[in-house]
Amino acid sequence: MEIKSMHFKANASAKLADVVLQGNLKNAKGKFVTKRAQAIKDLDDFEGTRDAAEAIRNKVIDNLDLWLERFEQKAMDTGATVLWAKDGAEVCRLVTEIAKKHGVKKVTKSKSMLSEEAGLNQALEAAGIQPVETDLGEYILQVDNNEPPSHIIAPAVHKSLDDVADLFHKVHGTPRKTEIPALTREAREVLRGHFLSAEMGLSGGNFLVAETGSVALVTNEGNGRMVTTMPKVHVVITGIEKVIPTLEDLSTLMRLLPRSATGQPISNYFSILTGVKKPAEHDGPEHLYFVLVDSGRADVVGTDFHAILRCIRCGACMNHCPVYQTIGGHAYGWVYPGPMGSVLTPLYAGMENSIDLPHAATLCNQCGVVCPVKIPLPDLLRKLREKQTERGLRPITERIGLRVWAWVAQRPKLYALGASVGARYLKWLAGDTDRIRLLPTAPEWTLGRDFPAPQGKTFRELYAARRSATPRT
Amino acid sequence: MARVRVAMFVTCLVDLMRPRIGFAALKLLENAGCEVIVPDTQTCCGQPAWNSGDAPGAVALAKKTIAEFEGFEYVVVPSGSCGEHIRVEYPRLFAGEPDWRDRATALASRTYELTDFLVTVLKVDSVPGDYEGTVTYHDSCSGLRGLGIKQQPRALLAKVKGVSLKEMNGCEECCGFGGTFSIKFGEVSAAIAERKCDNVLASGAQAVVGGDLGCLLNIEGKLRRMGDETTQVLHVAEVLAGRT
Numbered sequence: 095m096e097i098k099s100m101h102f103k104a105n106a107s108a109k110l111a112d113v114v115l116q117g118n119l120k121n122a123k124g125k126f127v128t129k130r131a132q133a134i135k136d137l138d139d140f141e142g143t144r145d146a147a148e149a150i151r152n153k154v155i156d157n158l159d160l161w162l163e164r165f166e167q168k169a170m171d172t173g174a175t176v177l178w179a180k181d182g183a184e185v186c187r188l189v190t191e192i193a194k195k196h197g198v199k200k201v202t203k204s205k206s207m208l209s210e211e212a213g214l215n216q217a218l219e220a221a222g223i224q225p226v227e228t229d230l231g232e233y234i235l236q237v238d239n240n241e242p243p244s245h246i247i248a249p250a251v252h253k254s255l256d257d258v259a260d261l262f263h264k265v266h267g268t269p270r271k272t273e274i275p276a277l278t279r280e281a282r283e284v285l286r287g288h289f290l291s292a293e294m295g296l297s298g299g300n301f302l303v304a305e306t307g308s309v310a311l312v313t314n315e316g317n318g319r320m321v322t323t324m325p326k327v328h329v330v331i332t333g334i335e336k337v338i339p340t341l342e343d344l345s346t347l348m349r350l351l352p353r354s355a356t357g358q359p360i361s362n363y364f365s366i367l368t369g370v371k372k373p374a375e376h377d378g379p380e381h382l383y384f385v386l387v388d389s390g391r392a393d394v395v396g397t398d399f400h401a402i403l404r405c406i407r408c409g410a411c412m413n414h415c416p417v418y419q420t421i422g423g424h425a426y427g428w429v430y431p432g433p434m435g436s437v438l439t440p441l442y443a444g445m446e447n448s449i450d451l452p453h454a455a456t457l458c459n460q461c462g463v464v465c466p467v468k469i470p471l472p473d474l475l476r477k478l479r480e481k482q483t484e485r486g487l488r489p490i491t492e493r494i495g496l497r498v499w500a501w502v503a504q505r506p507k508l509y510a511l512g513a514s515v516g517a518r519y520l521k522w523l524a525g526d527t528d529r530i531r532l533l534p535t536a537p538e539w540t541l542g543r544d545f546p547a548p549q550g551k552t553f554r555e556l557y558a559a560r561r562s563a564t565p566r567t
Numbered sequence: 568m569a570r571v572r573v574a575m576f577v578t579c580l581v582d583l584m585r586p587r588i589g590f591a592a593l594k595l596l597e598n599a600g601c602e603v604i605v606p607d608t609q610t611c612c613g614q615p616a617w618n619s620g621d622a623p624g625a626v627a628l629a630k631k632t633i634a635e636f637e638g639f640e641y642v643v644v645p646s647g648s649c650g651e652h653i654r655v656e657y658p659r660l661f662a663g664e665p666d667w668r669d670r671a672t673a674l675a676s677r678t679y680e681l682t683d684f685l686v687t688v689l690k691v692d693s694v695p696g697d698y699e700g701t702v703t704y705h706d707s708c709s710g711l712r713g714l715g716i717k718q719q720p721r722a723l724l725a726k727v728k729g730v731s732l733k734e735m736n737g738c739e740e741c742c743g744f745g746g747t748f749s750i751k752f753g754e755v756s757a758a759i760a761e762r763k764c765d766n767v768l769a770s771g772a773q774a775v776v777g778g779d780l781g782c783l784l785n786i787e788g789k790l791r792r793m794g795d796e797t798t799q800v801l802h803v804a805e806v807l808a809g810r811t
Contacts, residue, residue, distance in 0.1 A: 103752065106752065106754070106755050107754055110754055110755065110758050416740060416741040416743060416759045416762075417752075417755060417759070419759075419762075420743075420755055420758045420759050420762075421755060421758075450752075453747075453748065453751055453752070454748075454752055454755070455745070455748065456708070456741050456743060456744065456745025456746075456748045456756075456759070457618060457708075457745060457746075457748075458708035458712070458741035458745070459708060459709075459712045459713065460708070460712070460740070460741060462712070463712055476617070476618060476620070478620075479618070479619060479620030480620040480621075480622050481620075482620055483619075483620035483621055483622075484620075488620065492619075496615075496616060496619055496621045496624060497621075497624070499615070499616075499624075500613075500616050500621060500623075500624030500625075500627060500628060503579075503610040503611045503613075503628055504610070504627055504628065504631055506607070506608040506609070506610055509610045509611075513579070513582055513583050516583055517583050517584070520583075520584075529788070529791055536750040536753075537753075538749075538750045538751065538752070538753030538754075538756075539749055539750050539753055539756075539788070540753075540788075541753040541754055541757060542753060542754055542756070542757025542758065542760075542761075542789070542792065543757045543760060543785070543788035543789040543791075543792040544787075544788040544789075544791045544792045545784070545788050546584070546784050546787045546788055546791075546800075548583060548584040548585070549584070549585060549586055549587065551586065552582045552583060552586060553577050553581055553582040553586035553589040553590075554577075554582055554607060555586075556586045556590070557586075557589070557590075557605055558607070
């Protein structure tokens, strides 16, 4: 996917001014946050389960090569083919080749963020193969001129009921419907024909189970089952970090994933798919391919950012992020928004393309405390800021400003003088009021709020005066 | 009991913007029987440098602060944010310097956010403040999620004659300040602050009270820009200490 993260600030401004979006974000926030909080409360031992989940994910990413080889062997034993893709371009090439090999004209897709990373739909279309998104949210986006998702589990969360009603009326040429069940039925009617005619199904994978060579899929709409069992070919595309050791581990992680994501104790559909259709079986694909994608992941192993590989893509960090809640996912400019996205985008799509993202966080750690696998997201964002500074990627004025400030702060007398001049200057700006309407030294502050006036003298001045007035014993 | 010897880390924001918060903290500590020293060479704990990706600057300021404060029995900070930086982050700054890491860890273990110190260490049973009215409490992020400051300020406010606490919706949500975030992404920051202020106003409280001046300046600035001229914005130390 083309990266637009370099325009974060301008995009964020536009999103703030979008009244419809602001309303949609407000609705979504309430749903996700409230439901998750209840679901977590219902769990016997959330913190203990989190610790266990963290340990499982660490076990894998600390020896990723080993677990991937185990998975590969087991998957091959079940009749699957395991392919490795270095980057998005290779994903596109491999999937197109598979499609051509099996004479595929149409591909039904269940949700896959990896296919967004790779820009797979465009590649398939260019090769004359029709991709059909079947997740309702992804379908909405696809028929809306291939709009990118704004959330990793609720891709069309930025759209309102009215938006979708207008869209379906336009693209389906049907009377405008305003009830959700009616709109859903309309999408199902369109998709049903595609499910029946597609020769290939394409899905992501929430987890790859090394012990059995299986892929686990967590979905809420049932489209995943159609995509993975009806066509003769099933292709799973997922990141290499998604492997876990055992089914027992899967059960632990599944206690957290749906609860963290949507506040459900279990998703409506939960599938564990193993191997190709055996001779006596009625359902399942004749051909099963795993396309395991690196796209920057292997380079993160063993670095300061290793912990981000634990991520199980629940979306809780963005649902709880004050910045995401305020501007939505599109402003972030790439596949993954919110706190996890602000870590992943610089790592996978280039630090120089996403200068703003690690800074676009208040470091409130709301993301860190909800993360089911305990990724210290604020620490990782801070570390990225440090890397930017080391690589000279920050604006020169900021670098010099910080240097000068730190230099002065190490010299108490100079600092005290600076502070007392500063306090007087700010007081002067406020005049005889209690606030500053326009702060020349930091105009961004006063764009949307006032800056309260200081008292006018520093603590150290007043304290020294008080002590000299009342000498102590 | 011998008087507890406490060094106060005033914080750069209180020094520059609101000295009265420093004096309120001083009064609270002295009232509780502490001998309070305010080392006059103190400047900033270095958190802005650390959060801006300037590790060398953060390390230099941490060393300076450690050297100034490590001789005291306790260090008390009227800020959850600076308190968290010293208590939680300092020991992590010195991975490659074991001597400094040990000194940082020792200082960290004796450093407390003001309300935490009053409740946990001093176990005060009265405070000098008197405030007539309803207040709502904003839980600042670093104090809440970094230091576990939640019940301490509420327990102390309950001891102030005349105060009644009315919790607002989303009291644990970020106000949008975020240090340099507030001036790098001013519009987004102010939009987050607006949600906080909506909750403050909806609570109907006369004053919003908090433990971090950064958040309070943000909330006050937004309330005033929204046209609210009546809601007071106060540091918890001001309410607890009364007139200084």
